[in-house]
Amino acid sequence: MDNKRIIIAIDGHSSCGKSTFAKAIAARLGYIFIDTGAMYRAVTLYALEHGAICSGMVDEAAVEAMLDHINIDFRFNPQRGASDIYVNGDLVEGKIRTIEVSNCVSAVSSIAAVRRKLVAMQQQMGLKRGVVMDGRDIGTVVFPEAELKIYMTADPMVRAERRFKELTAKGDKVTLEQIYENVVSRDEADMTRAISPLRKADDAIVLDNSQMSVEEQMAWFMERYNEVISR
Numbered sequence: 001m002d003n004k005r006i007i008i009a010i011d012g013h014s015s016c017g018k019s020t021f022a023k024a025i026a027a028r029l030g031y032i033f034i035d036t037g038a039m040y041r042a043v044t045l046y047a048l049e050h051g052a053i054c055s056g057m058v059d060e061a062a063v064e065a066m067l068d069h070i071n072i073d074f075r076f077n078p079q080r081g082a083s084d085i086y087v088n089g090d091l092v093e094g095k096i097r098t099i100e101v102s103n104c105v106s107a108v109s110s111i112a113a114v115r116r117k118l119v120a121m122q123q124q125m126g127l128k129r130g131v132v133m134d135g136r137d138i139g140t141v142v143f144p145e146a147e148l149k150i151y152m153t154a155d156p157m158v159r160a161e162r163r164f165k166e167l168t169a170k171g172d173k174v175t176l177e178q179i180y181e182n183v184v185s186r187d188e189a190d191m192t193r194a195i196s197p198l199r200k201a202d203d204a205i206v207l208d209n210s211q212m213s214v215e216e217q218m219a220w221f222m223e224r225y226n227e228v229i230s231r
């Protein structure tokens, strides 16, 4: 059973450590980690840099028209132990997590054509299995047949504080209030959008990590993983 490679879907709220968790799981299992939020962020960055977003207003038709010119790929970076994201050959990993991108990404990710393109890419990337994919619709839309689905959440203020620490450590000039507002408004936008809203798949297991360390989350995960793999 050890060589049974599965698909692990991790969905949940913004800034609750999904990527950190997914990355740690992938490293532990020797799986590929795919951060689908990075893909929506990369499209948003491209739209910002190419005039499809003005003063926070997203021109949906312009974004849709750009999609054929946006070529996204991931390349493994051994220093980070994870893949970096590239758009048309340019490394954009460092540019996609700014507050500017965060403030526009919900609007961009609610465009049907954007979702169609990215979901198709994600399904392609999972064909060989042995992947941990994190996002909002992985267990519900991208891989409804995933063997293990986790729905992550945490208290919004705890999430804002974590993201605030991350951004200020990088030198970003942001306030905790700005981040809190972004976290809460993205939850709202992600859960109420018309297409593929964030929701827990019926067969997903909830992980509230407000009070949990990464090690505790990993121990929790390994128990569930071993159950699935021994079935």
Ligand code: DC
Residues within 6 Å of the ligand: 014, 015, 036, 037, 038, 040, 041, 105, 106, 109, 134, 135, 136, 137, 138, 186, 190
């Ligand atoms: O995981 P993240 O916060 O980096 O994701 C950025 C945004 O992308 C998030 O606000 C919602 C959107 N997203 C999505 O709609 N579907 C996904 N599978 C992943 C992210």
